[in-house]
Amino acid sequence: MTMIFGVPLAVFMGQLLLGLINGAFYALLSLGLAVIFGLLKIVNFAHGAMYMLGAFATLLGLRYLGINYWAALLLAPLAVGLFGMLIERVLLRRIGHLDHLYGLLLTFGLALIFEGSLINLFGVSGARYPTPESLAGGYQLGFMFLPKYRAWVLLAAVVVCFATWFIIERTRLGAYLRAGTENPALMQAFGVNVPLLVTLTYGFGVALAAFAGVLAAPLYPVSPTMGSNLLIVVFAVVVIGGMGSILGAVVTGLAMGLIEGLTKVYYPEAANTVIFLVMILVLLLRPTGLFGKEA
Amino acid sequence: MTFIKKTLASSIAIAATAAMATAAQAEISDGTVRIGYLADMSGTYRDLAGPGGLEALEMAIEDFGGSVDGAPIEVFSADDRNSADVGANTVREWVDQRNVDLVAGMVASSVTIAVTNVLEANDKLGIVSGSAASSITNEHCTPNHIHWVYDTYPLANGTARAVVEQGGDTWFMLTADYAFGHALEADVTKVVEENGGEVIGGVRHPFPTDDFSSYILQAQGSGAKIIGLANAGSDTVNAINTASQFGVVEAGQQLAGLLVFLNDVYAMGLDATQGLLLTTGWYWNMDDESREWAERYYERVGSMPTMVQAGIYSSTMHYLQAVQATGSDDTQTVREYMMKQPIHDFFARNGRIREDGRMVHDMYLARVKSPAESTHEWDLYEILTSIPAEEAYRPLSESQCDLVQN
Numbered sequence: 001m002t003m004i005f006g007v008p009l010a011v012f013m014g015q016l017l018l019g020l021i022n023g024a025f026y027a028l029l030s031l032g033l034a035v036i037f038g039l040l041k042i043v044n045f046a047h048g049a050m051y052m053l054g055a056f057a058t059l060l061g062l063r064y065l066g067i068n069y070w071a072a073l074l075l076a077p078l079a080v081g082l083f084g085m086l087i088e089r090v091l092l093r094r095i096g097h098l099d100h101l102y103g104l105l106l107t108f109g110l111a112l113i114f115e116g117s118l119i120n121l122f123g124v125s126g127a128r129y130p131t132p133e134s135l136a137g138g139y140q141l142g143f144m145f146l147p148k149y150r151a152w153v154l155l156a157a158v159v160v161c162f163a164t165w166f167i168i169e170r171t172r173l174g175a176y177l178r179a180g181t182e183n184p185a186l187m188q189a190f191g192v193n194v195p196l197l198v199t200l201t202y203g204f205g206v207a208l209a210a211f212a213g214v215l216a217a218p219l220y221p222v223s224p225t226m227g228s229n230l231l232i233v234v235f236a237v238v239v240i241g242g243m244g245s246i247l248g249a250v251v252t253g254l255a256m257g258l259i260e261g262l263t264k265v266y267y268p269e270a271a272n273t274v275i276f277l278v279m280i281l282v283l284l285l286r287p288t289g290l291f292g293k294e295a
Numbered sequence: 296m297t298f299i300k301k302t303l304a305s306s307i308a309i310a311a312t313a314a315m316a317t318a319a320q321a322e323i324s325d326g327t328v329r330i331g332y333l334a335d336m337s338g339t340y341r342d343l344a345g346p347g348g349l350e351a352l353e354m355a356i357e358d359f360g361g362s363v364d365g366a367p368i369e370v371f372s373a374d375d376r377n378s379a380d381v382g383a384n385t386v387r388e389w390v391d392q393r394n395v396d397l398v399a400g401m402v403a404s405s406v407t408i409a410v411t412n413v414l415e416a417n418d419k420l421g422i423v424s425g426s427a428a429s430s431i432t433n434e435h436c437t438p439n440h441i442h443w444v445y446d447t448y449p450l451a452n453g454t455a456r457a458v459v460e461q462g463g464d465t466w467f468m469l470t471a472d473y474a475f476g477h478a479l480e481a482d483v484t485k486v487v488e489e490n491g492g493e494v495i496g497g498v499r500h501p502f503p504t505d506d507f508s509s510y511i512l513q514a515q516g517s518g519a520k521i522i523g524l525a526n527a528g529s530d531t532v533n534a535i536n537t538a539s540q541f542g543v544v545e546a547g548q549q550l551a552g553l554l555v556f557l558n559d560v561y562a563m564g565l566d567a568t569q570g571l572l573l574t575t576g577w578y579w580n581m582d583d584e585s586r587e588w589a590e591r592y593y594e595r596v597g598s599m600p601t602m603v604q605a606g607i608y609s610s611t612m613h614y615l616q617a618v619q620a621t622g623s624d625d626t627q628t629v630r631e632y633m634m635k636q637p638i639h640d641f642f643a644r645n646g647r648i649r650e651d652g653r654m655v656h657d658m659y660l661a662r663v664k665s666p667a668e669s670t671h672e673w674d675l676y677e678i679l680t681s682i683p684a685e686e687a688y689r690p691l692s693e694s695q696c697d698l699v700q701n
Binding site: 008010011014015018019021022116119123124125126127128131137138144145147149150219220221223225226229230261264265268269270271272273 | 337338339341342472498499500501503504505506508509510512513515516528529532533536540541542546558559561562563564567598
């Protein structure tokens with residue numbers, strides 16, 4: 001059997017693919033963060049909680065309202081996105097003129113509240129969400145068994161990431177958004193409703209997190225702490241990619257998934273730390289991140 | 296006349312009890328029995344001990360009558376957040392500022408080992424209910440703690456032996472990378488090898504881990520018949536879920552959960568866990584006595600108790616009885632009395648505390664029921680056999696504990 005640094009080629013290939021799938025999650029989540037930071041300058045520490053709420057909305061929707069997975073894929077991000085817009089209107093807007101740190105603390109507090117309340121209601125063990133029937137089973141690829149559902153996650157995440165990048169970088173709406181954050185007064189003078197644009201953007205970023213939550217529900221136990229476990233990693237991804245860079249978030253997300261996957265094969269004990277090592281290295285060499293622009 | 300006689304007699308009785316109570320109180324340091332409950336209240340291990348364990352502790356105190364010979368029993372609690380630092384500092388503070396007599400709970404083994412060192416340095420008593428590492432009463436034994444519910448030795452001895460005997464002779468270990476996982480891995484490896492099997496590979500994963508796909512893929516690649524899960528709590532849940540997504544069982548490999556709690560099985564559901572063999576120190580639906588207690592617990596908490604939560608009640612009761620009998624809360628006096636008294640309650644059968652601090656009692660090999668076999672939502676296990684106390688735990692002749700004269 002062909003070996004790559006002492007690991008059979010088949011296992012190696014399998015790990016690369018799994019790394020890419022995990023990377024797709026990182027990409028989706030860090031994309032939402034990057035959109036919110038890039039356009040609103042809010043360091044959204046509630047992002048992990050929103051991801052968790054997306055998963056919970058999916059679970060509870062099925063349990064109490066009979067909403068199936070495919071409907072949840074649309075409805076959960078919509079519901080959580082609307083909730084996010086409410087938060088932006090009621091809370092975040094009031095501290096918009098203050099230092100970024102206040103936004104960070106406010107969203108962090110919100111995250112703790114959401115998480116704590118759900119821990120009290122549901123405990124931490126979490127509940128299982130059944131894999132939708134049409135995506136059960138898997139493909140025997142020769143070098144590994146690929147569960148259909150994971151293949152779907154990779155596909156869905158890549159499509160959504162690309163669509164988001166396209167909207168922001170290539171459409172008129174995206175141009176308004178970018179302009180609105182560069183010079184809100186000028187945009188307002190042109191008759192664009194900038195506050196509405198900001199609310200919608202926050203709602204959209206949050207909806208992306210919730211979308212990732214729906215994708216995660218059949219993969220991991222739906223538990224109140226699922227977001228906080230992931231959030232720190234996702235922040236590291238955003239920092240490595242360059243704060244606010246859309247392309248950076250997506251590319252780094254996928255790359256970090258791969259690096260983490262390889263660490264799990266060669267030195268599993270370090271799997272939780274490797275991304276932070278990369279972050280330190282990148283910050284030392286390129287303080288603005290790989291795709292970041294000079295401020 | 297009879298009325299006067301009765302009154303007189305009861306007044307004398309009351310006066311005598313009061314006098315005794317004062318005498319006893321004089322022995323109880325500052326007139327109060329203080330119990331600190333330390334556990335993971337918010338993280339990975341919350342549901343197996345956590346707030347439910349505190350409720351069990353309070354149930355024991357209420358059932359005992361709320362005081363020991365007139366000395367009130369005070370309870371306080373803290374979240375150790377699975378950090379040895381936080382746990383040890385909390386207990387240090389309890390010793391210095393709150394005059395704690397007993398520290399109960401204790402879940403993550405790394406925290407427990409740190410805390411028992413603090414207890415030893417200050418000569419206070421601890422009863423460990425949640426932790427699993429068998430090293431807690433082996434190389435890390437102290438004259439200041441008792442290990443109550445179970446440890447990794449019977450877990451390995453029960454599950455691993457049963458699995459090897461059924462033909463599962465090649466193993467791949469998924470091990471949580473800290474004290475407990477290492478202890479369990481070592482105990483399992485020993486049992487597997489002694490019974491003619493072989494551990495052909497393994498991976499030590501960070502604690503806690505959400506995504507097990509990579510490790511499951513490695514286990515699949517190893518070709519081992521059995522994938523041994525030397526982890527606990529949400530790690531085990533995640534590993535089993537991931538294995539079911541990757542079709543591990545369909546492809547012919549079997550999982551052996553070495554430490555699986557009732558709440559884990561409940562969370563994963565019977566579809567994913569049916570047929571899983573596991574070793575447990577107690578099960579709520581074991582007999583009338585345990586059912587009766589479990590139902591009272593269920594009324595208060597809303598979920599059925601794990602073996603840890605039941606063990607917290609049982610050990611607290613035994614402790615309070617010892618304080619009452621000796622009229623003292625002095626650590627060594629109480630511990631000595633506890634060791635002399637055999638334990639036989641709704642939790643423990645044939646229980647006794649050995650000189651190394653290990654409370655040995657009968658353990659049980661259980662199988663998770665299939666959805667068809669289960670009659671209601673908490674009907675999860677079938678008890679296959681009981682493992683007698685003397686066989687289940689590490690014999691004293693193999694002990695490395697300083698307290699044991701070999």
